[in-house]
Amino acid sequence: MSHSGAFLYDAPGPRARRRILLGSVVSALVLAGLLALALAQFASHGQLDADRWTPFLDWPIWSYLLVGLRGTALAAALVAVLAGAFGVLLAIGRLSRNRPVRWLATGYIEVARTLPVLLLIYLMLFGLPAYGINLPVLWKLVVPLTIANAAVVAEIVRAGVLALPRGQTEAALSLGIRRGQAMRFVVLPQALRHVTPSLITQLVSLIKDTSLGYVVAFTELLYRAQVLSAYNRLLIQTFLVVALVYLVFNGALSYLAARLRTRVRRQVAPPSAPAEQAADRELETPVAR
Amino acid sequence: MTAVIENLDPLLRALGTTALILVVSAAGSLVLGVLVTVARVSPIPVLRGAAWAYVQVFVNIPLLALLLLAVFALPDAGLLMPLLTTVIVVLVVYEAAYVAEAVRSGINTVAPGQVEAARALGLRLSQTLRYVVVPQAVRAVVQPLGNVMIALLMNTALAATVGVVELTSAVNKVNLVEAQPIPIFTAAGLTYMALALAIGLGAGRIEKKVAIHR
Numbered sequence: 259m260s261h262s263g264a265f266l267y268d269a270p271g272p273r274a275r276r277r278i279l280l281g282s283v284v285s286a287l288v289l290a291g292l293l294a295l296a297l298a299q300f301a302s303h304g305q306l307d308a309d310r311w312t313p314f315l316d317w318p319i320w321s322y323l324l325v326g327l328r329g330t331a332l333a334a335a336l337v338a339v340l341a342g343a344f345g346v347l348l349a350i351g352r353l354s355r356n357r358p359v360r361w362l363a364t365g366y367i368e369v370a371r372t373l374p375v376l377l378l379i380y381l382m383l384f385g386l387p388a389y390g391i392n393l394p395v396l397w398k399l400v401v402p403l404t405i406a407n408a409a410v411v412a413e414i415v416r417a418g419v420l421a422l423p424r425g426q427t428e429a430a431l432s433l434g435i436r437r438g439q440a441m442r443f444v445v446l447p448q449a450l451r452h453v454t455p456s457l458i459t460q461l462v463s464l465i466k467d468t469s470l471g472y473v474v475a476f477t478e479l480l481y482r483a484q485v486l487s488a489y490n491r492l493l494i495q496t497f498l499v500v501a502l503v504y505l506v507f508n509g510a511l512s513y514l515a516a517r518l519r520t521r522v523r524r525q526v527a528p529p530s531a532p533a534e535q536a537a538d539r540e541l542e543t544p545v546a547r
Numbered sequence: 548m549t550a551v552i553e554n555l556d557p558l559l560r561a562l563g564t565t566a567l568i569l570v571v572s573a574a575g576s577l578v579l580g581v582l583v584t585v586a587r588v589s590p591i592p593v594l595r596g597a598a599w600a601y602v603q604v605f606v607n608i609p610l611l612a613l614l615l616l617a618v619f620a621l622p623d624a625g626l627l628m629p630l631l632t633t634v635i636v637v638l639v640v641y642e643a644a645y646v647a648e649a650v651r652s653g654i655n656t657v658a659p660g661q662v663e664a665a666r667a668l669g670l671r672l673s674q675t676l677r678y679v680v681v682p683q684a685v686r687a688v689v690q691p692l693g694n695v696m697i698a699l700l701m702n703t704a705l706a707a708t709v710g711v712v713e714l715t716s717a718v719n720k721v722n723l724v725e726a727q728p729i730p731i732f733t734a735a736g737l738t739y740m741a742l743a744l745a746i747g748l749g750a751g752r753i754e755k756k757v758a759i760h761r
Contacts, residue, residue, distance in 0.1 A: 265659045266680065267590055267672055274590075281591040289597055303624045372697065372743035373736050374704035380719045385728030462607065469609035473708055480612055493620035501608045501616065508607035 305494050313490060314499050326482030327503065333396065333468040333478055337403045338461055344404065345411025346450075350441060352416055363412070370409035378402035379473055395476045399468065407464050414456045418449035455522060458515035462508045469504075479503065550725035551734045561717030562738065568635055568703045568713060569742070573696050575639035580646025581685070585676055587647065588654055598647070605644035610702055613637050618709040634706045642699045649691040653684035686757045693750025697743045704739075714738065 270278060300306050313319055351363030382398040393401065422445060430440035450457075471478035479500055487496040551558065587598035605613075617637045618630065628636070657680050665675040685692070707716035718735040722728050 266588055266654075266662050266675065268666070270590065278590050278592075281589075282593045285591055285593045285597070289593070299626065300624050305624050369736075369740065372701075372740045374701045374715055374739060376704040376707060377715050377718070377732065377735055377739065380707075380715065380722075381728060381732045384719060384722055385732055388726055388728055466607075466609035469611045472611060472615075480609065480615070483612075484615070487620075494616070494623050497612060497616040497620045501612050504608045504612060505604060509603055512603070512607055 300494075310492055310495055313492065314495065319486070322486060323479065323482055323500065323503070326477060326479040329471065329476060329478035329482075330465065330468050333399055333403070333471060333476065334461070334465045336396075336400045337407055337464050337468070340400070340404045341407035341411050341464070342457075344408035346415055346446070348408060348412035349415035349419065350446075352412065353419060355437075367409045367412050370405050371413070373406065375402050375406045375467060375470060376473065378405060379470055383474060395474050398474045399471050399476045399478075403464060403467055403470070407460065407467075410460055410463075411457065414453050414460060415446075415449060417456075418453035419445055421452060422449050452522060455515045455519035458511055458518065462511050462515070465508055465511075466504070548730050548734075550721065550727040550731055554721045554725070557712075558714070558717055558721065558734075561712055561714045564631075564711065565700075565703050565713040565742075568631070568638065568706060568711075569700055571635050572638040572642060572699055572703070575635070576642035576646050576695075576699065577692070579639060579643035581650055581681060583643055583647040584650040584654065584684075585681065587651060588676075590672065602644045602647055605641050606648070610637070610641050611705055611708060613641060614705060614709050630709070630711060634709065634711055638699065638702060638706075642695060642702070645695045645698065646692065649688045649695055650681075650684055652691070653686075653688035654680060656687045657683045683759060686754075686759055689750055689754035689757065693746055693754075696746050696750070700739065700742055700746065 268274075297306065304310070348363045348367055351359050352367060354360050354363070379398065379402045382393065382402060386392070426444055426448065427440050430444040431437070435443070468478050469480040472480045472484055475481060483496050483500040487493045490496070583598045583601055586594040587602070589595060614634065614637050617633050621627070661679055661683065662675060665679040670678065703713060704715040706713050707719070710716075712720070714735060718731055722731045725731065
């Protein structure tokens with residue numbers, strides 16, 4: 259009884275335990291019924307036939323999909339590095355005491371957060387070539403994703419900086435360190451450690467976004483799945499398998515983020531003031547799409 | 548700018564489609580998300596596990612993969628709905644996972660004393676959840692829910708990839724004919740920004756109205 263909802267009820271007595279057991283049985287039956295219904299629907303259209311699934315036990319298909327996975331990893335790594343660096347700069351800019359810099363960073367973040375990535379991708383694909391700007395496919399995916407993700411990273415980092423006690427900056431300044439140095443050596447390292455879970459969650463989100471490579475015809479996992487399914491005509495199986503691959507990889511990252519989150523909370527947050535709790539809540543909110 | 552004005556009619560119709568997808572999916576995902584959260588904090592382990600799995604699936608699989616699966620693959624299993632309905636259903640189940648995450652972090656802010664007081668008054672668990680916990684949890688996360696709704700607005704654009712003529716798709720089509728990307732895409736960008744701003748401001752106002760001052 260240590261899950262997050264445990265405080266909602268007393269330790270169950272004999273009657274409550276009976277009711278919980280009944281509820282478990284009923285909900286298990288309902289869920290199993292739904293699953294059976296779905297399987298029956300699939301089976302009646304021959305989608306469960308062994309020969310529609312066995313191809314996915316063959317190495318060639320996996321090596322074909324793994325090339326796509328490599329493309330996904332490449333695009334995600336590029337976006338993560340570029341958006342990470344750009345995002346930290348934007349966060350510093352938005353916190354700067356220089357008004358034009360602050361306005362510029364704020365304006366960028368607010369605009370980039372409210373533009374659909376697909377719109378930017380269409381602009382890259384069909385808009386900019388008219389002006390002689392025609393990037394390689396990889397960059398047609400990476401540039402829009404970087405534009406969007408940098409803004410989100412900036413907001414995560416900013417939340418981390420704001421959640422840090424002011425005393426940190428003040429102590430650094432009182433030691434005679436310059437403002438920029440205080441940010442670089444005192445505030446940012448702590449803030450970044452504090453928001454690592456949120457940054458990993460954002461990494462999951464951007465890995466999911468690389469599936470837009472499907473639109474620009476960049477060789478990543480989903481695009482490969484599309485090409486493969488056009489060839490083997492096993493649409494359901496191919497897309498389910500690829501969804502499972504995404505689930506395994508992103509699920510592992512999400513699990514890591516959740517683990518880190520409980521650890522960070524235990525380290526930095528003793529039973530704290532409401533303001534700090536609010537800041538914590540801010541950090542936990544899923545900003546990701 | 549003339550390119551936009553000359554094509555105002557199809558663009559406005561597409562904007563209407565975007566708004567329709569947005570409103571219906573928003574309402575659906577809010578309801579489903581709260582239900583998933585309730586399942587996730589329920590005393591019944593099976594429901595808790597199912598809700599957890601639900602959130603994991605939809606937070607970790609790309610929306611585009613789900614859209615392609617639902618629109619192009621599931622008809623092979625005889626599951627065929629009108630295109631717009633399919634897209635809305637996918638958006639609802641996808642975004643509900645994020646709503647559930649947000650509302651769950653809101654439930655953690657409800658003071659245990661509230662639950663104890665409700666129990667002392669003789670409320671059953673379902674009543675405690677319905678009248679005490681969920682209302683306070685949702686009020687605590689209005690702003691995060693607003694962010695989820697803005698993300699939903701961004702995600703409605705993905706409907707273009709499966710052939711729904713919503714704003715992004717219409718803008719692209721108009722541009723392919725008129726070849727004036729700068730004014731056309733700027734207009735579309737400004738429209739999305741205005742919608743997102745409206746959601747953000749709306750969330751801010753609602754939050755001010757329903758916030759619990761402790």
